[in-house]
Amino acid sequence: MTENFKTRKIREKKNTPQKRRVVGVVRKTHRTQPETTQTTQTRKRVDNRKPQRFEQKKEVDLRSKQVRKPVEKKENTFRQSSNQNKKKPYQPKQQDRRRPSNTKFKRQDDKPKQDVFNKPGDDKLRIIPLGGCEEVGRNMTIFEYKNDIVIIDMGLQFPEEDMPGIDYIIPNTEYLKGKEKNVKAVIFTHGHMDHIGAAPILLERLGNPLIVGSKLTVHMIKGRMEDYKKGSSKNIQSKLVNSFNYKLKFGSFGLKLFPVAHSIMEAMGIILETPNGTVIHPGDWKIDDKLKAGKTGYEYLSKLKKPSILMLESLGVAYKKKPVPEEEMYKNLEKLIADAPGRVIIGTFASNVDRVKVILEMAEKYGKTVAVDGFSMKTNIQIAKKLGIVKFDLRQLIKIEKTLDLPDNKVVIMCTGAQGEENAVFNRIANGVHRSIKFKKSDTVIFSSSVIPGNERTVQRVKDLIYRQSDNVIHSEIMDVHSGGHATAAEVADVIRAIKPTYFVPVYANHYMLKEAAKIAKGIGYDDKHILIPDNGSVMEFSKTEAKMSDKKVEASPVFVDGLGISNLQNIVFRDRQILAQEGMVVVITTVARRTGKLIHNPDIISRGFVYLKENQELINQARNKIRKIVEERNTKEIDSDFLKNKIRNDIGQFLFSKTGKRPMVLPVVIEV
């Protein structure tokens, strides 16, 4: 997957939270009125898109008061959320505004839970995917046998369109709480963000267990960690493995890795020997295009000790077309570079370091110079160069602004952002906000990447923008300018036949793809007892003789990372954003005399995203009258501003709903003078 994690982090670093005037006002009059304070933050965030340092800590308190339930479906959660306003809101404490630096992810409910699955004397192998089985991304799987746990991958997922303000999503590790010491190792299959992106956060949360992976993968993880928190990679112990012959032992688990063909260098598959069977997990994979016909390259895995469990990334079943062999793709790219009348601008994945090398060679052949732009791409090139994985002189690469000094037909630019990521270079050039270059009619613009499922609309938008600015845009539907990293349905069948596992478990894709992969296995002759289709949080239990899907699930609802905060779906901030996005908001400002308890001004009503006030004067006047009544109908001089605010919120909310059918967020502000 793509690499916009880093560019996002830069944005976050730049966007230090700003105090806005309104916060002070509201806080003063609403010290005991938390929802208003909270929503003020939300408003602040909506206005400014600035991260909130204290969101995460707040969430902790919130959760200690609420019983968390596993979230089954997003829609349900959001439905519930519109009722949330009525619940007793969370009370912020003064100290919540500070985040203790060294207990960043320490939660107040951090205590071992009763383990409903792993009871003493139990000798089942449990495989629990925490993510990656209902979406593309957020890949993470737990393997548990007695008191030993190993984990494969810790990936992130990019947000969907109904997740306003969310930067990315990570797996929920609630199940591991209290079991941190059991985690013997975390094994990473390869360096794509959907496999390593959550590592900086989750490794720390698990007390920095040992990490295992290939050299490039481990260095990419350490790079991410440094980017997330300076110095944090020093807490990590790692084991570099790049040979099939190397065997590691983690309690009851034996581990071997094997090389896998994929769209990033040094991708490794995993063989996990357990007392109840051998797990084979290639991570993301494709068929090596150098192999002779009829071979998959994975045949030798059929000889492993049975029963064997093949956990197969099945994203490929969504692709009808066989990925183009790299040679063919490079031939096409070379022709484009050779014939380009002007500049060649190539958008690709930041992790495609090997592609940079080939393009450099091509450019040299045609007397052209290569510039690279995009923070994550530059970082990856440096890592690969430092490790000696790619061999070229970094001085051959020039800075993007230097290309302006060269004739257009001597310039090749490689950059990030072919997935339409907001802050990546492609998008910035397309939107005219890149610091030094703009697209020209004469440019040859190449999308050298496949569209990650879920990103179709954003990629389409960027494509449209670029088509307006340049006459020569090339992407995979026009010419094979990308060699994908995933196998096709036919190849999934070939691999199942080649490995002949006892059990087949499709993983790392949306549910429909897992089902399609299961159909393929059935077509080969596997029955339902030997195919398990997991969801996130499913618990697959393997004894020596049989496999079974437990009817209980572990918590696996998504965890959102938002600026510097980390939260789950139940989070107030997130729910508020949903309401604001769908229904808008109304602020009611009531000024009351402290001595008499009487209204001083006509109440002020401000709204955003609800109705156009100018055209709804009648509605506003009626609402004002209603507020006036609420204040005046009290038979006391005492001002109980909590009571007043709740009453205004409920009554005005109800009133607006009865008139408009909408439920805007109502923010009552009571000022005593």
Ligand SMILES: [Zn+2]
């Ligand atoms: Zn991958």
